[in-house]
Amino acid sequence: MTRARVFGSVLAALAGVGVAAVFAISWRPAIPAIDPPAPQTFDATLMKRGRVLAAIGNCASCHTVRGAPDYAGGLPVATPFGTIYSTNITPDAESGLGRWSEIAFRRAMRAGVDRAGQHLYPTFPYDHFTNVTDEDDRALYAYLMTRQPVHAFARENQLSFPLDQRFVIAGWKLLFLRPGTYQPDTARSEEWNRGAYLVEGLAHCGACHTPRNALGAERATAQFAGGDVDNWHAYAINAQSPAPVPWTADALFGYLREGWHPEHGVARGPMAEVVRNLSSVPDTDIRAIVAYMASVFGAPTPDRKRRGEEVLAQVNSAPAQPESSDAAGAAIYAAACATCHEAKRPLPYGGVNLALSTAMSGPDARNAANVVLAGLRALEGEPSPIMPGFASSMNDAQIAALLNYLRSRFSNQPTWTGVEKIVEEARRTQTVALQNSRRPDHAPADSSQRDKP
């Protein structure tokens, strides 16, 4: 054998080993299909528990398209890597979970692999769901398998090579998926541990509130430091929270229960839907989530505490004199916003004083721009906060002038940059979002539905 041939065969052998290794890492067996189980074979109590868990997991938000049946999938989820369409998780035999056994369902939750053995993209947050207990997976399975089956195949994802190759996901999992159930911290209360289990797992709060790295994984060193979702900023919910008044456990509880809090404002964007879903969850679980999150926020520093007290005192006293050089912004605020936002009518029917609004103190202008453009639409059949949208009456430059004024008047943070571009982008994306989102984004949901299995 010549040297070149030896080299060639070594290379071929290495390539073979490589392919075998990729295969070994990425291959998963199919789990045998079952005949769709009849709904009556599931225990009603289990189904009901599954309903609550599905609400905590916010499953419907991604797996339902506006105007279409619940859980039938098809929602386009824009990611930095392309568009991924949510799947049908109704028990339809061909296009949904109908032929999935509980074992297959649990494997999807734990390891992000579908029944056929195909890796699932981590848009499905199995990096969180991996900690869900067998018992809870069983309840979720019972709940989903007893929904109305809907025949609807998922649309083809729009991803470019090599990300459209699912074996790539196996590599992602090696790097970022940490399987394992929740290990309780015995030094903490049972309530705190329940909260930690839910927040880190099924509720997957970090999926939006934790920033992601270049490979789309949550940055472990920046947990809850603020992230992005659907052209909204999901605020930091740790010590870096930009809320003017520091969050307390009671404030968080009120906010998650009602969808608004007088010292913070109204849940908007994707968070409105989270709160809406949580409205069918019992107080005990919300209390648990709050107990854990209060410890994640931590006690505010004396500085933050003082600042919060100052803001509250200022809001409750006579309105401060506007001081800004941005005349257009100030005039727009005076005519279009102040009539509600400085009327001192209590939330949710009066507008929050913007000095209390986290949107004004947030790191960028996106959330404020989204709300000014679209307003808060009234919720059908329920009392809810409302605000007119200004997309039709203000152009991008005018909204930018307004937002710059609001930032300078109502926060102690540095000026936002590129506000006009942000408004332009918000105007473009909100049109798309309004067409796709499950329903007009509101909270809370109809409480009469809570006890239905």
Added chain:
Amino acid sequence: MMTLKVNGRDHQIDADPDTPLLYVLRDDLELNAAKFGCGLGQCGACAVIVDGKAVLSCVTPLLLFQDKEVTTLEGLGSIETPAPIQRAFMEEQAAQCGYCIAGMMMQAQALLQRNPKPTDEEIRAAMEPNLCRCGTHMRILRAVHRAAHLMQTADASTVQRSGR
């Protein structure tokens, strides 16, 4: 002093730039179709059309109307020659006390200009900012459907002439 274009005519307006458009329309120009309801942009009685879109004039300051064209209900038609939207509301008897109706018609007009054949659901979504406390909603819905029909048939010319 600024120039405000309403129903195709330029008007010289002497008012603070933060004056809501509604006050200018009613007090200075004596165009009284748009009504003051809540003053908070929550009821829709003050809706007018600006560059083809429905705008709540009670929470929209004058300074936002530089170079824009405002249409009020007076600009759509008159008692003698009602616009299709006005005819439709009359034919369906969609008003009870009538206070909200000018706003309703402007909101519906804006919808029909961008979507000539709206579904029931689309009409409900578009009319969502407008409240009627008498409860004539079902008639209003029918009136918007009727107006859509009228606009596509006999009175298409009226729509062309007005609206923007």
